[in-house]
Amino acid sequence: MASNKPIAIGTAEAQNHISQDLRNNIYSALLAGDGIRNIEASLDRQLAESGFKDELRSYVTHLFRSGQATSVDQARALAMDSIRQQMQGQDDQTSAANRDEQKYDLKIPSKAVVEGTKTVRRELEKVCDITEHDA
Template identity: 35%
Template sequence: MANPPKVPIAETNPVPASVQDQITLALLANGGIPRIQAAFRQRLDEAGWSENLRNYVTALFRSGECTTFFEAMEKVKERVGLEGRDGFEGELVVPRSVGEEVAGVVRRELEGICEVGK
C-alpha cells in the first residue's frame, strides 16, 4: 500500500468508512483476514470453546428444544448473554485469554499494513 492509513489506537470516534475499506482491502490482499480467522479458530479450539458449543447445540437438537439452525442460534446467543453477565465465564463465553491473544494477532496484522498510533 503506497500510503498506509494512519489509525490512532486511542481513537474515540469510529474510524472513517474510507479508512476501514482501505484496511479491509489490504488485509484481504495480504492474507491477513484468513490468518486472523485461523488464529481465532485455533485459540477457541485449544480453550475447548468449539467443543462446548458443538455439545450444547447437539443437545438442543437431540432434545427437540430446537429444530432449525435459527432456533439454535437464538438459544446460543441467549445463553452467551446470560453467561457473560457480571464477569461470569460460562462454557459458551469466549474466554478472556482467547480475546486477548487474538487481539494481539489482529494488532500484528494491522501493523503490517498501516501505521497504528499509540
C-alpha cells in the same frame, strides 16, 4: 484494489469511530494479504485448544435434541444469546432453559480473547500506519 502502501490513521481516528470508507480500505487490505486468514486461524486454534468449540458443539446438539431449536438459524441465535449472557454474567438461574445452559460453559476463554487481540493488532499493524498528531 489494495495497494502495498500502509493506510494512514491518526490516533484520534483509531480510538474513535472510523469512517465507512476507511473501514472498507482496512478490510480490503486485510483481505488482499493473509490478514483475515491469520486472524481466523489464531481464533480457531485458541477456541479449539480451550475446549470452547467442543462445548459449543455439545450445546448446539443439545438444542436440537431437546427441540429448543429446529433450524440452524434458531440454534445460532440461541447459542449467541447464551454466549452473550454468560460473557456478561447475566445467567438467570430461574428458567429451565437457562438451567440447561448452565451445564455448558459458553464463556469465551480470556486467553482466546487476549491472543486473538494480539493477532488482530499484528495484522492491523501490517496494513495500517497509525500516526500521532498534536492536538
